[in-house]
Amino acid sequence: MLPASSISSIRSIPQIYQYITEFPTISDSGPNAITVGPSGDVWFVMGGLTSLGELTPENGTVKVYQLPEQKNLTANSWGVAFDDKRNLVWFTDEISNAVWSFNVQTDEFAKHALPHPRSSPYQISIDNSDNVWFTEIDGNRLGEISATTGALNEYQVPLTSAYNALINSTGPAGLAIGKDGTIWFAEAYGNAICSYSGGKFHQYDLSSFGVNSPTGIAISPNGASLWITQHGGSFISRYDPNSHFLVTISTSVIGVTESLPYFIQVDSQGNVWFNEHYGNAIGRYNPSNNTLVEYEVPSRIPNLGNLSGVVTFTLSQHGQPWFTELYTGKIGTVNISKPVQLSMRISGMSGNTLNLNGGNSGSSSLNVTVDEHLGSSPVTLKSFVGNPNVKLGIHFSKSSGSNNFASNLTITNESSGSYSNNLCWITISAVSSQVIAGEVVQIEL
Numbered sequence: 001m002l003p004a005s006s007i008s009s010i011r012s013i014p015q016i017y018q019y020i021t022e023f024p025t026i027s028d029s030g031p032n033a034i035t036v037g038p039s040g041d042v043w044f045v046m047g048g049l050t051s052l053g054e055l056t057p058e059n060g061t062v063k064v065y066q067l068p069e070q071k072n073l074t075a076n077s078w079g080v081a082f083d084d085k086r087n088l089v090w091f092t093d094e095i096s097n098a099v100w101s102f103n104v105q106t107d108e109f110a111k112h113a114l115p116h117p118r119s120s121p122y123q124i125s126i127d128n129s130d131n132v133w134f135t136e137i138d139g140n141r142l143g144e145i146s147a148t149t150g151a152l153n154e155y156q157v158p159l160t161s162a163y164n165a166l167i168n169s170t171g172p173a174g175l176a177i178g179k180d181g182t183i184w185f186a187e188a189y190g191n192a193i194c195s196y197s198g199g200k201f202h203q204y205d206l207s208s209f210g211v212n213s214p215t216g217i218a219i220s221p222n223g224a225s226l227w228i229t230q231h232g233g234s235f236i237s238r239y240d241p242n243s244h245f246l247v248t249i250s251t252s253v254i255g256v257t258e259s260l261p262y263f264i265q266v267d268s269q270g271n272v273w274f275n276e277h278y279g280n281a282i283g284r285y286n287p288s289n290n291t292l293v294e295y296e297v298p299s300r301i302p303n304l305g306n307l308s309g310v311v312t313f314t315l316s317q318h319g320q321p322w323f324t325e326l327y328t329g330k331i332g333t334v335n336i337s338k339p340v341q342l343s344m345r346i347s348g349m350s351g352n353t354l355n356l357n358g359g360n361s362g363s364s365s366l367n368v369t370v371d372e373h374l375g376s377s378p379v380t381l382k383s384f385v386g387n388p389n390v391k392l393g394i395h396f397s398k399s400s401g402s403n404n405f406a407s408n409l410t411i412t413n414e415s416s417g418s419y420s421n422n423l424c425w426i427t428i429s430a431v432s433s434q435v436i437a438g439e440v441v442q443i444e445l
Contacts, residue, residue: 001103001106001108001109001110002068002069002108002109002110002111003068003107003108003109004065004066004067004068004107004108004109005066005067005068006064006065006066007063007064007065007066007107008063008064009061009062009063009064010025010026010061010062010064011059011060011061011062012024012025012055012060012061012062012331013060014057014060015298015299015330017298017434018335018338018341018434019295019296019334019335019338019340019434019435020295020296020297020298020332020333020334020335021332021333021335022297022298022299022325022328022330022331022332023055023057023060023062023330023331023332024328024329024330025046025053025055025062025329025330025331026046026048026049026064026329027328027329028048028049028329029046029047029048029049029051029053029329030046030047030048030049030074030326030329031044031045031046031047031053031324031325031326031329031330031331032044032045032047032076032077032078032311032312032324032326033045033077033078033079033080033091033092033312033324034080034312034313034314034322034323034324034331035080035081035082035089035314036082036314036315036316036317036320036322037082037084037089037104038082038084038317040056040057040058040316041054041055041056041057042054042055042056042057042322042331043055043080043082043089044080044324044331045075045077045080045091045093046064046075047074047075047076047077048074048329049064049066050066050067050070050073050074050075051064051065051066051067051075052064052065052067052089052091052100052102053065053331054104055331057333065102065107065109067093067096067100067109068109068111069096069111070095070096073095073096074095075093075095075096076093076094076095077091077092077093077094078092078094078122078123078312079091079092079121079122079123079124079125079134079175080124080314081124081125081126081132083101083126083130083132085130086130087103087104087105088101088102088103088104089101089102089104090102090124090126090132091124092121092122092123092124092134093121094120094121094122096111096113097113097114097117097118097119097120097121098111098112098113098114098121099112099114099121099124099132099134099143099145099152100112101132112145112152114136114139114143114152114154115152115154116139116141116154118138118139119136119138119139119141120136120137120138120139121134121135121136121139121143122134122135122136122137122172122173122175123135123173123174123175123185123263124175125175125176125177126177127177127181127183128177128179128181129147129181130147131144131145131146131147132144132145132147133175133177133183134175135172135173135174135175135185136154136172137169137171137172137173137188138169138171139154139169140156140157140159140168140169140170140171140172141154141155141156141157141172142154142155142157142172142183142185142196143155155196155201157169157170157172157187157194157201158170158201158203160187160190160192160203160205161190163189164189164190167189169189170187170188170189170190170192170194170203171186171187171188171189171190172185172186172187172188172194173185173186173187173188173214173215173216174186174214174215174216174217174218174228174229174263174264175217176217176218176219176226177219178219178223179223180197180223181197182195182196182197183195183196183197184196184217184219184226185217186214186215186216186217186228186229187203187214188213188214188215188231189213190203190205191205191206191207191211191212191213191214192204192205192206192207192211192214193206193214193217193226193228193239193241195241204239204241204244206237206239206246209237209246209248210233210387210388210389211228211230211233211237211246211248212230212231212232212233212235213230213231213232213233214228214229214230214231214237215229215231215261215262215263216228216229216231216261216262216263216264216274217229217264218264218265218266218272219266220238220266220270221266221268221270224240224242225238225239225240225241226238226239226240226241227239227264227266227272228264229261229262229263229264229274230248230261231260231261231262231277233248233388234250234251234253234258234259234260234261234276234278234279235248235249235250235251235261235386236248236249236251236261236264236272236274236283236285237249238287247386247425248386248387248424248425249285249292249386249425249427249440250384250385250386250425250426250427251274251276251279251283251292251294251384251427252279252292252294252382252384252427252429252431252436252438253279253384254279254281254294254296254431254436257278258278259276259277259278259279259281260276260277260278260279261274261275261276261277261279261283262274262275262276262277262311262312262313263275263312263313265313265314265315267315267319268319269319270286270287270288271284271285271286271319272284272285272286272287273313273315273321274313275310275311275312275313275323276294276310277307277309277310277311278305278307279294279296279310280296280297280300280306280307280308280310281294281295281296281297281310281436282294282295282297282310282313282321282323282334283295284321285440290352290439290440290441291437291438291439291440292427292429292436292437292438292439292440293340293435293436293437293438294429294435294436294438295334295434295435296433296434296435296436297310297323297325297332299325299328299330299332301327301328304327307327308325308326308327308328308330309324309325309326309327309328310323310324310325310326310332311324311326312324319336320333320334320336321333321334321336340435340437341372341373341374341435342370342371342372342373342374342379342430342432342435342436342437343370343371343372343430343437344368344369344370344371344428344429344430344437344438344439345368345369345371345439346366346367346368346409346428346439346441347366347367347369348364348365348366348367349364349366349441352440352441352442353441353442353443353444354366354411354441354442354443354444355444356392356411356412356413356443356444356445362412362413362445363393363410363411363412363413364410364411365408365409365410365411366408366409366410366411366441367406367407367408367409368381368396368406368407368408368409368428369404369405369406370401370404370405370406370407370430371404372402372403372404372430372432373403374432374434374435378400378401378402379400379401379402379405379430379431379432380399380400380430380431380432381396381398381399381400381407381409381428381429381430381431382428382429382431383396383409383426383427383428383429384426384427384429385424385426386424386425386426386427386440387424387425389415390415390424390443390445391414391415392411392412392413392414392415392426392443393410393411393412393413393414394409394410394411394412394426395409395410396408396409397409397410409428411426411443413445415445422444422445423442423443423444423445424442424443424445425440425441425442425443426440426441426443427439427440427441428440428441
């Protein structure tokens with residue numbers, strides 16, 4: 001065990017907005033990777049300070065524990081996990097090529113150096129037996145630190161394509177562990193996901209669906225399906241590994257050409273949460289009613305793409321979203337107890353499916369009603385197609401307004417050819433300066 005090189009603390013005065021609360025830490029601390037402990041304290045890696053940070057939201061205290069042996073270096077972490085049985089915070093660090101643990105009772109670190117250089121340890125999670133699992137995005141390995149022996153084991157992930165063989169990695173990235181102990185991870189360079197169980201890997205190629213750079217992965221509450229982020233496509237997708245059925249939902253791309261969702265988690269109610277790097281927002285999709293809400297983060301740095309760096313996020317044990325702001329040095333959370341003062345309803349179809357099976361001439365109209373009580377700038381209606389290969393003509397009779405307004409939405413099938421299951425999904429969004437409210441519609445071609 002190695003004691004922290006130094007321990008310091010600051011008092012953070014929260015900046016409270018309607019839907020977001022931000023806790024400033026240190027402007028150049030570069031927070032990335034985040035988790036919440038059982039007491040509600042928020043833990044995150046401060047890469048610019050080569051430190052582990054701890055935020056107590058109740059009083060705004062931020063403690064900074066500097067890593068030993070790395071005073072003149074930075075840290076680069078994409079994963080933190082709290083081990084509540086042993087009171088340890090586990091995190092990855094690409095710079096030191098190691099997995100670290102921190103004892104919250106003794107303020108001591110332990111370094112678990114990886115044997116292969118440039119492994120790039122990425123995300124990290126703990127299974128029901130307290131074994132620590134992590135992905136190596138460039139090393140193309142799945143790693144494990146045994147709870148019983150402390151031994152570090154690494155398992156080589158099979159290469160799946162000529163491209164993966166050329167770069168020698170499928171890009172193991174986001175990580176999730178099922179209740180049955182199965183390890184699931186996204187393969188960002190392979191456009192696939194992979195499971196590991198009983199000493200065997202099973203890879204699911206998603207390239208035929210056009211999946212682009214999956215980075216995050218989560219398991220649905222019933223364990224029957226998986227949720228992934230498509231970082232390269234600005235989509236989130238639900239995948240059933242048994243039926244090989246994929247649903248792809250577009251985020252509401254705002255501000256820049258892509259939203260770049262990174263990681264994804266599912267709360268106990270089945271809500272799907274994810275963070276958007278370029279969208280500078282935290283999203284929540286409710287599969288039960290097909291609604292999408294995206295909370296825009298107020299802080300933005302103009303010369304960094306007008307972004308704050310919402311690169312990693314987590315859910316607390318009570319379903320509270322927390323996120324890091326890499327560029328501003330802030331830690332943020334969504335005020336989920338506050339009702340969203342913007343809603344949108346779509347009517348004029350059977351259930352949630354719109355049939356456009358009339359070929360290229362297939363066309364249909366829907367009614368869109370917007371209810372806005374934000375008292376801010378006008379709301380703009382926008383549409384986003386969840387399949388980049390499907391071409392739809394989408395027209396609003398009225399594309400913006402304030403307070404309550406209605407619009408007629410006409411959708412025309414302008415595609416040719418066939419698609420998987422002849423289905424695609426479009427996101428219709430009401431966009432304001434604070435929050436985006438959307439509804440996802442299934443289109444039958």
